[in-house]
Amino acid sequence: MIIAARVLVILILLFAPWAFGTTERWSLITVEILTATAAFLALLGYRYTSVVAQKGVLWNWSWGAPMLALVVYMTIQALNASYRYQDATQSLIPLHHVSWLPHSVDVATTWQTVAKFLTYIAFFWTVRVCFVDSTQTRLLLSVVVVSGFVMALLAILQKLTGTTDLLWVRTPKSGGSIFGPFVCRNNYAAYMNLMIPLCPALARVWKHEAVRKRQKSHPGYIAYIMAAVMITSVFLSESRGGMVVCAGLIAVWLLIEFATTMRFSRLVIGLLFCFLTGAVLAYLGREAIQKRLATLEDLPRLVSDRQTVASLALQVFHDHPVFGTGAGTFVRIFPFYQPASIAGFYNYAHNDWIQYLTEFGSVGTALLFAFGLGALWPFVGQAARLFRGSDSLNGIAYICVALVLALAGVGLHALIDFPLHIPAIGLTVVTFFALITVRTPERLNLSTSEPLNL
Secondary structure: HHHHHHHHHHHHHOOOOOHHHHHHHHHHHHHHHHHHHHHHHHHHHHHOOHHHOOOOOOOOOOHHHHHHHHHHHHHHHOOOOOEEEEEEOEEEEEEEOOOOOOOOOOOOHHHHHHHHHHHHHHHHHHHHHHHOOOHHHHHHHHHHHHHHHHHHHHHHHHHHHHOOEOOEEEEEOOOOOOEOOOOOHHHHHHHHHHHOOHHHHHHHHHHHHHHHHHOOOOOOHHHHHHHHHHHHHHHHOHHHHHHHHHHHHHHHHHHHHHHHHHOHHHHHHHHHHHHHHHHHHHHHHHHHHHHHHHHHHOOOOOOOOHHHHHHHOOOOOHHOOOOOOOOOOHHHHHHHHHOOOOOOOOOOOOOOHHHHHHHHHHHHHHHHHHHHHHOOOOOHHHHHHHOOOOOOOHHHHHHHHHHHHHHHHHHHOOOOOHHHHHHHHHHHHHHHHHHOOOOHHHHOOOOOOOOOOO
């Protein structure tokens, strides 16, 4: 049962980004069905594995309590809805509700968001149960990274051929700046930036395995090549936020490589890697990239309309500071604040954190951040030991640092866009959190001198 659940988890993580980011209803329903099946199989099978004997794998109050509280909070919003959206007149019909309890301005939209959140929770729990073993964890991350590498190759080819169709086969219904299988190039860049930090982590793990087995060759250098291709695709996507985050990830990666090895040869390899990546970028798309980078001085506001949208979203929060407007209801409430000077239809605030604040209010947002803090807190002090200059670090520890770095990158990108509202990215983020939280500080043992066994 556990093996079947593992296969389904891998299948979901491969399907979600290739299915155009899982932004369409058919793909989201498919993911929900596959996730429910995987969770059911994991529930049936975990009793017959060693997982049940490992403390904290099935439940931990540090992250479990905020997660459960947020589900209850969103459910109360839906049950105590203050309005119901009517498509025919595009208006909100008042409903009887208790004003001092959490409530939503659209009952249907909030229930849909609750269903999506429950899917994320089921996926989170399934990953924790199915990928406790280090070998299985490495397999999962390797498959996801290879898929990202293939996606980057196709995206670059797509850029060079000048096609306006998703993967040459699908014309977006609502237009958009496509790149790879994603309708929005910013979402593509955010997804790829989740993959990039894993490449040097896997490279180091593979190198240590080769040393332990006394092998002269190892596939570690392939991981650096995959990273170079992914980085190239991010810059060719011309996503300004994606390029800035990617550059930051590269800088932090070089810092970690230098601080944890203190080897001049490692630094030279890193700088050579950056030089070769830059040369490829200059050859493939220098003018287009320079044109986009020239607008980075406008990055704090991006586009005037986006700045106004974010400001209006804060106004919505000002009007609903405690309980918010209801999970997923930004698309319903924003038209009532949208001035005539802003054209178009906005599903998102182009700032995920402001949108969460708007929809969840202070109470719900606090619960959301409590979950993140509870999940990452065990690694705050532990990660600092990476900078002691040891080349025999526990492999899981280095992988976890890469996962945290990837999460930090997408979190920063969410300040100027909406990557966390894309299911394919959301599932990947959930997976990374699950893999991090299942690694207790005792299992990490960052100071160990034993050979890597990831």
